[in-house]
Amino acid sequence: MLLQKPTVVNPQANIHPLAEVQSKHIGFDTNIWQFSVVLEGCVIGRNCNICAHTFIESDVMIGDNVTIKSGVYIWNGIRLEDDVFVGPSVVFTNGLRPRSKQYTKEGITIVKRGASLGAGTNVLTGITIGEYAMTGMGSVVTRDVPAHALVFGNPARIRGWVDKAGRKLVQEDKDYWKDEDSNLYLIKDNVIKMVRMITTA
Numbered sequence: 001m002l003l004q005k006p007t008v009v010n011p012q013a014n015i016h017p018l019a020e021v022q023s024k025h026i027g028f029d030t031n032i033w034q035f036s037v038v039l040e041g042c043v044i045g046r047n048c049n050i051c052a053h054t055f056i057e058s059d060v061m062i063g064d065n066v067t068i069k070s071g072v073y074i075w076n077g078i079r080l081e082d083d084v085f086v087g088p089s090v091v092f093t094n095g096l097r098p099r100s101k102q103y104t105k106e107g108i109t110i111v112k113r114g115a116s117l118g119a120g121t122n123v124l125t126g127i128t129i130g131e132y133a134m135t136g137m138g139s140v141v142t143r144d145v146p147a148h149a150l151v152f153g154n155p156a157r158i159r160g161w162v163d164k165a166g167r168k169l170v171q172e173d174k175d176y177w178k179d180e181d182s183n184l185y186l187i188k189d190n191v192i193k194m195v196r197m198i199t200t201a
Contacts, residue, residue, distance in 0.1 A: 016052075023056075027064065045082070063113070077125070079110045086111075087119035087137070094125050112147070114164060121156075132164050146190040161187060 013026040018034035027046035032038060034052050041058035044050070048066045056062075056074040063082035068074070072086050075094035080086070096106050107126025111117065115129045118137035123129070129145045136152025136159075145151050150160040150168065161169040161177055169177035169185060176195075177185045184196040 023058075069119075077105060077108050079108060081111065081113040081115075083114045084111050085116040087117055087121065089120050090117045091120075091122045092125070093123065096125060115145075116166060118152070132162065132166075134162050134166055146192070148185075148192045149190070158190070161185070161192060 022040040030048040045064035059076035069088040071089040114132040130147030139156040140154040
């Protein structure tokens with residue numbers, strides 16, 4: 001669950017001495033590495049890994065078990081839910097009509113639970129990336145991404161579907177797809193639903 005109420009920074013948060021962390025709302029077992037800047041008011045959950053050379057603004061909420069690789073800047077209005085992976089040098093934009101010294105709020109960007117953004121992905125402000133979706137490296141995401149969708153390209157388009165582990169689904173029939181464990185999914189109008197789960201004794 002995306003952190004709703006901030007937790008006070010605690011001794012179990014591992015903050016590198018060369019990081020500048022102004023926020024007091026850092027969860028247990030979170031690592032923040034050198035040359036990272038975290039502004040006051042930002043909320044970061046438990047067991048996150050914030051790699052070196054990152055910048056996180058104040059109006060940001062980051063859930064539990066999130067990985068943010070180096071060279072990523074998280075601007076105001078961005079929400080990263082639990083278990084999100086943000087690859088190296090992912091670019092979040094924070095304005096549709098940017099002008100110097102003019103500050104406007106142009107929507108909330110949400111990356112939902114379990115989604116992964118490949119290295120160098122560019123995300124337009126105000127976009128929602130669905131649960132367990134995945135973007136290929138260098139993708140330019142200009143519209144919402146459905147849950148479990150695999151997207152890449154410029155602009156990014158749906159190229160397939162993935163399961164919770166990020167494995168590609170194989171199309172069985174027009175609307176039916178199967179994962180490596182033979183679980184069956186119905187995908188219709190870009191909405192995915194598991195219709196048969198294989199259980200093992």
